[in-house]
Amino acid sequence: MEVRARAPGKIILSGEHAVVHGSTAVAASIDLYTQVTLRIPSGADSNDGLLKINLKDMGLEFSWPIERIKEALPELGNPLSSQPQSCSQESLRSIAALVEEQNIPEAKIGLAAGISAFLWLYTSIHGYKPATAFVTSNLPLGSGLGSSAAFCVSLSAALIALTNAVSLDLGHQGWLSFADDDIELVNKWAFEGEKIIHGKPSGIDNTVSTFGNMIMFKSGKLTLIKSNMPLRMLITNTKVGRNTKALVAGVNERTLKHPDSMNAVFTAVDSISKELSTIIQSPAPDDLSVTEKEAKLEELMEMNQGLLQCMGVSHASIETVLRTTLKYKLSSKLTGAGGGGCRITGDLQRTGMLKQHAPVVILWLMVYGLTERGQVERAKALDQRVILNQMNSVLSGNVVDKVIAELESCGFQCLIAGIGGKGVEVCFDSSS
Numbered sequence: 362m363e364v365r366a367r368a369p370g371k372i373i374l375s376g377e378h379a380v381v382h383g384s385t386a387v388a389a390s391i392d393l394y395t396q397v398t399l400r401i402p403s404g405a406d407s408n409d410g411l412l413k414i415n416l417k418d419m420g421l422e423f424s425w426p427i428e429r430i431k432e433a434l435p436e437l438g439n440p441l442s443s444q445p446q447s448c449s450q451e452s453l454r455s456i457a458a459l460v461e462e463q464n465i466p467e468a469k470i471g472l473a474a475g476i477s478a479f480l481w482l483y484t485s486i487h488g489y490k491p492a493t494a495f496v497t498s499n500l501p502l503g504s505g506l507g508s509s510a511a512f513c514v515s516l517s518a519a520l521i522a523l524t525n526a527v528s529l530d531l532g533h534q535g536w537l538s539f540a541d542d543d544i545e546l547v548n549k550w551a552f553e554g555e556k557i558i559h560g561k562p563s564g565i566d567n568t569v570s571t572f573g574n575m576i577m578f579k580s581g582k583l584t585l586i587k588s589n590m591p592l593r594m595l596i597t598n599t600k601v602g603r604n605t606k607a608l609v610a611g612v613n614e615r616t617l618k619h620p621d622s623m624n625a626v627f628t629a630v631d632s633i634s635k636e637l638s639t640i641i642q643s644p645a646p647d648d649l650s651v652t653e654k655e656a657k658l659e660e661l662m663e664m665n666q667g668l669l670q671c672m673g674v675s676h677a678s679i680e681t682v683l684r685t686t687l688k689y690k691l692s693s694k695l696t697g698a699g700g701g702g703c704r705i706t707g708d709l710q711r712t713g714m715l716k717q718h719a720p721v722v723i724l725w726l727m728v729y730g731l732t733e734r735g736q737v738e739r740a741k742a743l744d745q746r747v748i749l750n751q752m753n754s755v756l757s758g759n760v761v762d763k764v765i766a767e768l769e770s771c772g773f774q775c776l777i778a779g780i781g782g783k784g785v786e787v788c789f790d791s792s793s
């Protein structure tokens with residue numbers, strides 16, 4: 362039996378961190394994916410009695426004899442794929458021991474959290490069957506683009522697809538979406554994996570990776586957003602080390618210290634996210650209102666960035682990007698967990714879960730109408746005369762090309778992402 366699953370990364374347009382404390386956030390899927398191929402051998406082909414995970418991009422493979430897993434996690438003998446289970450502290454300790462046995466290279470120690478999530482999800486859904494999971498991704502890990510969620514969602518989808526808990530057309534050629542109830546199950550399992558990687562996730566990342574599109578999310582509930590504006594994002598990767606779990610814990614600590622002030626910050630973020638989603642969804646009756654909407658979105662983004670600074674999750678490298686884009690009158694904000702302020706605490710330090718790893722932070726800004734591709738789209742959407750006026754002022758400096766060149770000269774990486782595409786899909790057809 363073999364299946365492939367792929368799930369997208371995401372950007373958070375507003376509300377990261379505050380969403381963990383109950384505020385509204387807005388997020389969209391991006392066109393970068395993690396893909397998991399799961400092979401469960403049948404009959405004589407026993408896979409040497411091993412459970413393996415092969416991280417193809419990194420050239421790393423980890424494996425455990427099934428007997429060793431049985432001994433470490435004896436309570437998982439009767440897996441219930443239709444009932445997502447949280448990993449208990451006791452199981453987490455046993456999993457940490459299984460991961461430690463693999464001697465993950467020190468430079469890649471951040472992978473320990475992902476490998477732990479794999480062991481929990483696999484054994485909870487399939488029990489003690491030998492199998493191999495192959496993983497590839499074009500998302501940078503630990504960057505704010507939701508690689509942890511894309512990993513958990515694609516893994517959960519592949520695992521669930523090979524059970525009786527869902528009904529999928531095995532003869533279907535090409536990529537296939539789940540039915541409504543089944544996709545909820547994938548999302549719930551993925552959330553259990555995210556808990557192992559993030560500690561206290563809001564669930565926004567796994568939800569947007571599962572359902573795709575653009576979503577508004579608050580306290581576990583999602584509302585799909587239909588954007589009436591073609592948005593494109595310039596994403597800047599500062600390549601500064603950080604870890605979501607540590608940053609979320611840092612915001613929590615600050616909230617315990619200053620509950621009233623921090624709650625006021627979270628309330629302000631809630632209003633920003635709601636206003637942002639209203640603007641994105643409102644119909645654009647004329648050309649001017651599109652420009653006005655863009656200006657308002659930029660202002661809201663700038664306000665959200667200020668509040669993220671209040672939460673203590675900005676970083677000197679992020680400030681450098683903000684200053685650089687501001688020179689060109691473009692606002693930016695960090696997306697995802699942010700950067701800096703990593704904190705290592707005793708118990709978790711042992712498992713390597715809180716150490717810094719794959720070093721990147723992402724920022725974004727709207728580039729609709731400012732790149733050549735954006736201008737073509739704007740030309741389709743707006744009156745030609747207005748476009749020419751706008752293009753003249755914008756093109757005189759070719760703003761986006763200049764800002765990209767300057768950001769890259771600081772050592773940052775830039776990419777333009779398409780947003781709001783499909784969520785998780787599976788494929789049983791090895792030819793596509």
Ligand SMILES: Nc1ncnc2c1ncn2[C@@H]1O[C@H](COP(=O)(O)OP(=O)(O)O)[C@@H](O)[C@H]1O
Nearest residue numbers: 471472474475503504505506507508509512605
């Ligand atoms: N393709 C992958 N293979 C293995 N582990 C992964 C993969 N993608 C993500 N992870 C796990 O998720 C961690 C990064 O998650 P996180 O700190 O939340 O940042 P982000 O979700 O923004 O990329 C990695 O260090 C690793 O443990």
Ligand SMILES: C[C@@](O)(CCOP(=O)(O)O)CC(=O)O
Nearest residue numbers: 377378505507562563697698
């Ligand atoms: C900071 C947070 O809001 C988003 C984290 O995103 P990422 O793991 O940095 O991609 C945490 C969460 O919502 O679970």
Ligand SMILES: [Mg+2]
Nearest residue numbers: 507509510605
């Ligand atoms: Mg994450």
